[in-house]
Amino acid sequence: MAKGAIIVGAGPVGLMLAGELRLGGVDVAVYDRLPAPSGESRGVGFTRRAAEVFDQRGLLARFGDVEWAQGHFGGVRIDFSKLDDNHFSVRGVPQFRTEEILEEWLRELGVAVHRNHEVTGFTETEDGVVVSFEGPDGPGEEEAQYLVGCDGARSVIRKTAGIDFPGWEATRGMYMADLVGAGVRQRPIGEQVPGGMVMAFNLENGVDRIVIHDEKLRPHEDKSQLTFQVVADAWQTMTGESLHHAEVRWISSFTDTTRQASEYRKGRVFLVGDATHIHMPAGAQGMSVGVQDAVNLGWKLAAAINGWAPDDLLDTFQSERHPVGEQLMRNTRAQTRLYLTGDEMEPLRAVMRELVESPDVARHLAGQVSGLDVRYEVGASGHPLLGLRLSPDREVELADGGRLRVAELLHTARGVLITNGASAEAAELAEGWSDRVDVVTGSWVPADTATGDPEAVLLRPDGHVAWAAPDGGKLRDALERWFGTAR
Numbered sequence: 001m002a003k004g005a006i007i008v009g010a011g012p013v014g015l016m017l018a019g020e021l022r023l024g025g026v027d028v029a030v031y032d033r034l035p036a037p038s039g040e041s042r043g044v045g046f047t048r049r050a051a052e053v054f055d056q057r058g059l060l061a062r063f064g065d066v067e068w069a070q071g072h073f074g075g076v077r078i079d080f081s082k083l084d085d086n087h088f089s090v091r092g093v094p095q096f097r098t099e100e101i102l103e104e105w106l107r108e109l110g111v112a113v114h115r116n117h118e119v120t121g122f123t124e125t126e127d128g129v130v131v132s133f134e135g136p137d138g139p140g141e142e143e144a145q146y147l148v149g150c151d152g153a154r155s156v157i158r159k160t161a162g163i164d165f166p167g168w169e170a171t172r173g174m175y176m177a178d179l180v181g182a183g184v185r186q187r188p189i190g191e192q193v194p195g196g197m198v199m200a201f202n203l204e205n206g207v208d209r210i211v212i213h214d215e216k217l218r219p220h221e222d223k224s225q226l227t228f229q230v231v232a233d234a235w236q237t238m239t240g241e242s243l244h245h246a247e248v249r250w251i252s253s254f255t256d257t258t259r260q261a262s263e264y265r266k267g268r269v270f271l272v273g274d275a276t277h278i279h280m281p282a283g284a285q286g287m288s289v290g291v292q293d294a295v296n297l298g299w300k301l302a303a304a305i306n307g308w309a310p311d312d313l314l315d316t317f318q319s320e321r322h323p324v325g326e327q328l329m330r331n332t333r334a335q336t337r338l339y340l341t342g343d344e345m346e347p348l349r350a351v352m353r354e355l356v357e358s359p360d361v362a363r364h365l366a367g368q369v370s371g372l373d374v375r376y377e378v379g380a381s382g383h384p385l386l387g388l389r390l391s392p393d394r395e396v397e398l399a400d401g402g403r404l405r406v407a408e409l410l411h412t413a414r415g416v417l418i419t420n421g422a423s424a425e426a427a428e429l430a431e432g433w434s435d436r437v438d439v440v441t442g443s444w445v446p447a448d449t450a451t452g453d454p455e456a457v458l459l460r461p462d463g464h465v466a467w468a469a470p471d472g473g474k475l476r477d478a479l480e481r482w483f484g485t486a487r
Helices: 012-023 049-058 095-109 156-161 228-239 286-305 317-339 343-355 357-372 424-433 476-485
Strands: 003-008 028-031 065-067 071-073 074-080 088-091 112-114 117-125 129-135 138-149 173-181 185-193 197-205 207-214 247-255 259-260 269-271 395-397 401-404 415-419 436-439 443-445 454-461 465-469
Touching: 003 012, 003 129, 012 028, 012 095, 012 286, 049 074, 049 088, 071 357, 074 343, 074 357, 117 156, 129 465, 138 156, 138 286, 156 269, 156 357, 173 228, 197 228, 197 317, 207 228, 259 317, 286 317, 286 443, 317 343, 317 357, 415 424, 424 436, 424 476, 454 476, 465 476
Parallel strands: 003 028, 003 138, 028 112, 138 269, 415 436
Antiparallel strands: 065 088, 071 074, 117 129, 129 138, 173 207, 173 247, 185 197, 197 207, 395 401, 395 443, 415 454, 454 465
16 A cells, blocks of 8 residues: 655655654655765754644754853844743754654654665656665655655755756855864854854754854865865964864765745655755754755645645745745845855944844844744734744643643644633634644733733644634634645
């Protein structure tokens, strides 16, 4: 029997999507060309919204004690403590640790990750996709209803599907290295120096991550000739400090190439994460936006495979996430120029430092980086929460006196209707969708005395508000739009 879905790529995004699909009852498999996880960590943390997404599935606690970090926009500090919402990101978590946690979760859910299986292409049929691969036992094929490419910037799935990947070519190059015993002065958000920018911060257990932007460094994609001698020499030239004595864990290089896939879906084929958007690293946004892509698509794809998805539900992956990718391209390109341009950019940096003292400006820039400003079009208007994520930290007090956070209500990746009891009609109506939507009756604690709490709110499995009372449209319309026909 054909799988519900095959995911190509076992990075954080592919693993997260596999878990989402399994929570939705889908038979899913993950294929990855590497025989084992690489152990590399281009990403060393994640944004506030990505942290909330992990929290919504009960995964954030598995990271243990994490460091919550202040943020910046292109090197201009933003004081998150002055903002109403919590925009603090997680810093110092290597990407390989995130992958370990997600793969452990998949093992618990019974999802197979097929290592050393390189997908070479696929053929789309009338009711599925036949995937070709090269594995330890030679070539093979497997059929699934849907195929998802989470296979990075050079995505085989994107190229085979014929999806364009337009954007901007590289203009800058950067070096990156993880070092032990470097004894380097910490520069956690970077520091402008003559000829470029340098950054240094502690990852974990005495491992320092350094990043170097040399204005004379020409962009290149070939990392095979890169040596630590080259990296250490560049650091010494720019800072006067020697790193040559350090133990090297990993070195790499990257550029500011910026591209976005023109389509996130083509027939039964989807693209998620770096297969859809690449850019200069800025504020841990790349992996974080990819994880949010996965959580947006997962429940929708599960609904289609399980047969209850409304006709246009899968199309909303493109309409909701492509604009988020466009904003990501804009803000990372803006940050690159602000951050990495020489002294001639200093007047603009000074103006930006003045502007971020305004709460409105700080909130706008912080929301772009943290991911908390994402609002989807949900088909209704009138209530200020519509389309936004509901904070996972909000608590609901139940009739028995117990309390549950919104994040805990979303652990099963189902829809949730939260009502204060005054909306008995709403709870009764939602019973027709009880196989897809949980109904929770309680009161908000503490109450929001400033703006008032909703009488009732319908959450999609990704935590975004699909309906709210009062003045948020008709509940039946929202249930049918996002959760299909009642039983």
